[in-house]
Amino acid sequence: MTGAAIRPDAGGPGGVPRPAPPDASAPLLRIDGLSLAIHGTPILDDISLGIAPGTVTGLVGESGSGKSLTALALMGLAPGGTTTRGRIEMGGRDLLTLPERDWLDIRGDEIGMIFQEPMTALNPVHTIGAQVAETLRLRGTPRAEAAAIARERLDRVGLAGIALDRYPHELSGGQRQRVCIAMAIARHPRLLIADEPTTALDVTTQAQILDLLRDLVADEDMALLLITHDLGVVAEVADHVAVMKDGAIVERGATETLFRTHAHPYTRDLLAASRPAPRPPRDIDAAPVLEIRDVTRRYGAFTAVDGVSLVLNRGESLGLVGESGCGKSTLTRALLGLEPVQAGTITLHDRPGGAAMTRADRARISVVFQDPYGSFDPRWTVARLVTEPFHLTGRPPDARARATAALERVSLDADALDRYPHEFSGGQRQRIAIARALITEPDVLVLDEAVSALDVRVRAQVLDLLADLQARLGLAYLFISHDLTVVRAICDRVLVMREGRIEERGDIDRVFAAPASDYTRSLIAAAPTIPDGWLAA
Numbered sequence: 001m002t003g004a005a006i007r008p009d010a011g012g013p014g015g016v017p018r019p020a021p022p023d024a025s026a027p028l029l030r031i032d033g034l035s036l037a038i039h040g041t042p043i044l045d046d047i048s049l050g051i052a053p054g055t056v057t058g059l060v061g062e063s064g065s066g067k068s069l070t071a072l073a074l075m076g077l078a079p080g081g082t083t084t085r086g087r088i089e090m091g092g093r094d095l096l097t098l099p100e101r102d103w104l105d106i107r108g109d110e111i112g113m114i115f116q117e118p119m120t121a122l123n124p125v126h127t128i129g130a131q132v133a134e135t136l137r138l139r140g141t142p143r144a145e146a147a148a149i150a151r152e153r154l155d156r157v158g159l160a161g162i163a164l165d166r167y168p169h170e171l172s173g174g175q176r177q178r179v180c181i182a183m184a185i186a187r188h189p190r191l192l193i194a195d196e197p198t199t200a201l202d203v204t205t206q207a208q209i210l211d212l213l214r215d216l217v218a219d220e221d222m223a224l225l226l227i228t229h230d231l232g233v234v235a236e237v238a239d240h241v242a243v244m245k246d247g248a249i250v251e252r253g254a255t256e257t258l259f260r261t262h263a264h265p266y267t268r269d270l271l272a273a274s275r276p277a278p279r280p281p282r283d284i285d286a287a288p289v290l291e292i293r294d295v296t297r298r299y300g301a302f303t304a305v306d307g308v309s310l311v312l313n314r315g316e317s318l319g320l321v322g323e324s325g326c327g328k329s330t331l332t333r334a335l336l337g338l339e340p341v342q343a344g345t346i347t348l349h350d351r352p353g354g355a356a357m358t359r360a361d362r363a364r365i366s367v368v369f370q371d372p373y374g375s376f377d378p379r380w381t382v383a384r385l386v387t388e389p390f391h392l393t394g395r396p397p398d399a400r401a402r403a404t405a406a407l408e409r410v411s412l413d414a415d416a417l418d419r420y421p422h423e424f425s426g427g428q429r430q431r432i433a434i435a436r437a438l439i440t441e442p443d444v445l446v447l448d449e450a451v452s453a454l455d456v457r458v459r460a461q462v463l464d465l466l467a468d469l470q471a472r473l474g475l476a477y478l479f480i481s482h483d484l485t486v487v488r489a490i491c492d493r494v495l496v497m498r499e500g501r502i503e504e505r506g507d508i509d510r511v512f513a514a515p516a517s518d519y520t521r522s523l524i525a526a527a528p529t530i531p532d533g534w535l536a537a
Contacts, residue, residue, distance in 0.1 A: 028053045028223045029074070029111075029191055033086035036073060040083075043069055045248045047086070051191065056217055056224045058238035058255065060231060060270065062455040063426055066247040067227045071193045074225070075113055076103040090191070108135055112184035116196035118176035122168040128154070128179045129164025135186045153182040157212060173324055174205035178212070185216060192216070195227045199453060200370075202323045202482040207526040210237050229455045231274040232485070232528035235259065243267050259534040271535060273460040276489035279317070279467075279508065284492060287314040289443045289476050290335070290353065290365070295344035297330050304330040306500035307344070312444065315470060317477040319487040319508065321523065322497035328480050331497075332448055335478075336367060349443065363392040366437035370449035372429040376421040382407075383417040386436045393440060406435040410465060427458035431465065438469070446478045451486055463490055484527045488512055496520045 027050035036044035044066050051057050059067050072078050074088060076095065088095040090110060098106070107113075115121040123131060132150035137143065151164060157178040168176055177197060184192060194213060198206040214237055217224045226238060234241050234255060241259075242252040243266065251264040262268060290312040297305040305327045312318050320328055333339040335346055337357045346354035348361055357365075366389065369375045376385055386403040387395070396402065404414040410431040421429055430450065437445055447466070451459045467490065469475060481487050487494060487508070494511050496504040496519065504517040515521045 027051050029088070029090045031070075031074075031086070031088050034070070034073065034088065035085045036069065036078065037083050038079060039081040043247050044073070045246075047247075047249055049242055049249065049252070051223045051225055053190065053223050054217060054221050055239045056214065056226055056237050058234035058241040059225060059227045059244060060229060060234055060241060061244035062229065062270075062457060065244040067244055068195055070244075071113065071195050071225065071227055074191075074193060075107060075111060076100070108139070108187040108189060110189055111191045111193065112187070112189035114177075114180050114184050114192065114194040114197050116199055118173070118180045119168060121180050122176060124168055127165045127167055128159075128162070128171070129166075132179065132182050132186055135183055139187065149186065150182070153186050154179070156185070156216075157182045158208070172205075174201055174209065177201065177205075177209055181209075181212065181216075185220070185222075188220065189222065191223045191225065193225045193227070196229070197226075198228075198230075198233065203484060203523055203526040203528075204323055206233075206482075206528070210528070213237070230528065231259075231271060231456065232530055235530040235534065236528045243270065256534060259530065270456055271530070273456040275530060275535070276460055276463060276485065278488045278512075279490060279492065281507070281509065282492060284313050284316045288312065289314050289349055290478070291345075291347045292331075292335060293345045293347075295331070295334060295341050295346060297327075297334055297339065297341050303500055305334065305341070308497075308500070308502055309344075310495060310502070310505075312476050312478055314443070314476055315474045316493070317470065317479055317491040319491035319494035320478060320480045320497060321482065321484060321487055321494060322503075323523075324482075326497045327500040328497055329448070332367075332446060332478075332480060336365065336446065337362060359392050363389065363440035364442050365444040365446065366440065366442040367446040367448060368430070368433050368437050368450045370452055372426075372433040373421055375433065376429070378421055381418055381420060382432055385421070385432065386417075386439055389436060389440045402439060403435075406439045407432070409438060409469065410435045425458075426454055427461060430454065430458075430462055434462075434465070434469075438473075442475070444476045444478065446480070448480045449482070450479075452481060452483055459486070466490060484512075484524060485529070496523065 029051045031047050031049045034044055034047040047070060059070065061067050084096055095106065129147060129150050132153055133146035136146040136149055154162065159175060159178050162175065198209050201209060210233065213224060216222060228234060238255045241255045242249045243264065245266045251258065251262060251267050259271065288311050292308060292310045294307050294309055295305055296303065296307055308331055322328055334341050334354055337355045340355045348357065348364060351361055383400060383403055386406055387399045390396065390399055403417060407414065407416055412428065412431055424432065451462050454462060470477065479487060479491055491508050493506065494508050495502050496517065498519050504511060504515065504520045511520060512524065515524060
């Protein structure tokens with residue numbers, strides 16, 4: 001990543017040393033023996049951690065490990081029914097003993113927080129200027145002064161050209177995240193908590209947000225607690241890291257030291273899963289199942305997809321990468337038949353594809369989305385969810401038996417059929433989504449950011465599952481992702497898309513080893529990675 005964080009050791013990712021971070025023995029905030037239970041159920045167990053000013057501390061672990069609940073406890077926002085033990089010390093006070101009226105001063109003045117999904121954190125009916133100013137107005141700042149500060153804070157996070165009267169839906173994902181950062185730093189807090197702030201962003205936007213957070217820490221002498229499941233991000237940004245498992249911190253230390261000499265087997269497993277091995281070259285039969293020829297999709301004067309062509313062969317994995325807004329999603333909707341095109345052709349097994357597909361042909365191409373929980377009706381059982389695609393072919397009399405078989409393909413038992421989505425983990429829900437996609441026995445599976453929201457170990461399991469299914473069923477995958485590490489682990493070939501066109505295409509090893517396009521090189525350089533020398537062989 002350009003401008004990557006450099007650690008005191010000369011061997012840091014950027015190659016140039018930076019001053020040593022302040023000593024964590026004199027922290028801005030100290031957590032000492034924090035234990036937390038909700039309605040009597042233990043969630044956090046004896047958490048102890050110091051966060052020093054001017055440093056970035058990474059908090060990593062799988063979903064359910066307690067990372068986000070730790071952050072909420074630091075903000076005084078633990079859910080109802082919570083009981084706590086231990087101390088959270090800041091400025092000589094134990095925050096856990098304070099009444100709510102004192103917390104109103106701490107939030108924003110002392111501690112600010114950035115949430116994972118900016119579109120849900122922002123109010124869609126208020127302008128961005130009003131939302132940044134609101135954090136100041138609540139403290140009695142006059143309207144004109146609050147608006148001036150909002151302008152300065154938005155400028156500080158890189159939105160100098162964006163008017164205060166814009167609404168969240170008028171901004172890109174990266175711009176919305178910058179607005180959330182501006183809100184969090186409006187009152188110059190001493191500690192900033194960022195909970196998965198870059199999960200849904202493409203690699204270049206992610207790099208820009210991480211650069212911004214690192215600059216804020218340096219320029220404003222803040223401390224940053226960065227919660228993430230991406231160990232590449234931690235390697236590039238964090239000075240210190242703590243690893244959480246089952247509500248406890250199992251290991252902590254300086255980032256490079258912990259990566260090189262970790263002792264806990266859970267840390268070892270996380271590190272191993274964070275760098276999936278590149279897919280070895282395979283012989284693919286040149287038997288096209290999906291062809292797109294010179295497809296163009298326009299919205300008025302704007303051309304979202306401009307003369308794109310691709311061929312996907314049986315048993316092949318084809319990656320499609322590019323920044324947000326490059327046209328990946330529009331192209332996907334077109335080939336799934338959800339949008340018409342103004343020019344070009346789409347064929348599926350030499351039959352009309354796209355919007356011209358028959359219902360029977362639509363069953364031959366399935367899709368797995370990024371967020372399975374968002375694509376499921378929470379009121380439906382798994383049996384109904386998995387058999388939903390039979391509306392394309394007619395419901396067979398043995399639909400339940402087929403649903404059982406589909407679940408078994410993804411290593412889930414038949415007893416899942418009568419349960420509901422909320423009863424499963426994120427990885428299990430994604431397996432159910434894959435089972436649903438397989439129920440009509442398709443030839444092509446479109447995987448749209450299908451593993452980007454998963455923890456590294458769950459992601460590794462799903463990638464192994466996809467490779468196994470492809471080997472057994474001969475499936476062709478169109479794998480759309482902003483995570484280049486994942487693309488390299490699952491794909492045989494890759495297409496790089498930019499501003500509606502294919503910028504570069506080729507075998508995965510060739511493109512990653514010797515990209516022909518400056519744009520491709522910039523994408524690869526922006527992807528956060530763990531330096532090779534930091535991991536034991």
